[in-house]
Amino acid sequence: xxxxxxxxxxxxxxxxxxxxxxxxxxxxxxxxxxxxxxxxxxxxxxxxxxxxxxxxxxxxxxxxxxxxxxxxxxxxxxxxxxxxxxxxxxxxxxxxxxxxxxxx
Amino acid sequence: xxxxxxxxxxxxxxxxxxxxxxxxxxxxxxxxxxxxxxxxxxxxxxxxxxxxxxxxxxxxxxxxxxxxxxxxxxxxxxxxxxxxxxxxxxxxxxxxxxxxxxxxxxxxxxxxxxxxxxxxxxxxxxxxxxxxxxxxx
Numbered sequence: 099x100x101x102x103x104x105x106x107x108x109x110x111x112x113x114x115x116x117x118x119x120x121x122x123x124x125x126x127x128x129x130x131x132x133x134x135x136x137x138x139x140x141x142x143x144x145x146x147x148x149x150x151x152x153x154x155x156x157x158x159x160x161x162x163x164x165x166x167x168x169x170x171x172x173x174x175x176x177x178x179x180x181x182x183x184x185x186x187x188x189x190x191x192x193x194x195x196x197x198x199x200x201x202x
Numbered sequence: 203x204x205x206x207x208x209x210x211x212x213x214x215x216x217x218x219x220x221x222x223x224x225x226x227x228x229x230x231x232x233x234x235x236x237x238x239x240x241x242x243x244x245x246x247x248x249x250x251x252x253x254x255x256x257x258x259x260x261x262x263x264x265x266x267x268x269x270x271x272x273x274x275x276x277x278x279x280x281x282x283x284x285x286x287x288x289x290x291x292x293x294x295x296x297x298x299x300x301x302x303x304x305x306x307x308x309x310x311x312x313x314x315x316x317x318x319x320x321x322x323x324x325x326x327x328x329x330x331x332x333x334x335x336x337x338x339x
Binding site: 104176 | 209255258260261264266305306310313
């Protein structure tokens with residue numbers, strides 16, 4: 099479920115990036131790389147788990163599924179926070195700079 | 203347990219490599235003649251930029267996986283930081299790093315190599331497209 103949540107987040111981020119490309123004013127690319135990187139790593143994790151559990155891997159207990167989904171959402175939120183920090187630090191639109199050096 | 207440490211270690215190496223390559227790299231530009239007669243100059247994507255893709259995949263993935271390990275209590279914010287080390291399960295942890303961790307790093311790198319191959323094909327197609335003719339490198 100964590101893998102699935104991250105893959106969906108990666109797909110949505112990629113679509114948003116593609117719509118805004120080639121400009122990268124919102125730095126959505128950073129979000130894409132982050133989610134795709136995590137998705138690939140969790141895919142390997144899933145393969146290892148499948149090798150251990152077999153088809154049982156696809157029928158998790160509802161409680162485990164809910165817990166994994168909760169983790170997935172937290173991971174997505176964590177990624178969004180990192181992206182927000184990158185966006186505000188790099189400030190491609192100069193909004194933060196303009197706000198900080200605003201003349202009264 | 204600590205599988206994310208392997209791609210994180212690779213990320214450190216590739217980040218340093220990208221910085222070194224970037225400092226030595228020269229810009230490669232091509233002039234393209236468009237069908238309407240105008241000439242456009244385009245720059246080829248540098249290898250350091252392409253290596254940057256791998257860095258971002260590795261760093262991004264490692265950071266989010268580190269969060270997952272923190273969630274499961276496998277990583278703690280105090281010494282020795284890894285629960286497996288604290289509980290005397292270092293051998294199991296190293297075995298997991300050697301299997302899942304290495305596979306994660308290898309898989310991400312393989313995907314990146316695939317991206318390099320695709321980008322190379324796209325670049326070649328753009329240069330040989332009927333509308334465009336390469337004038338010089």
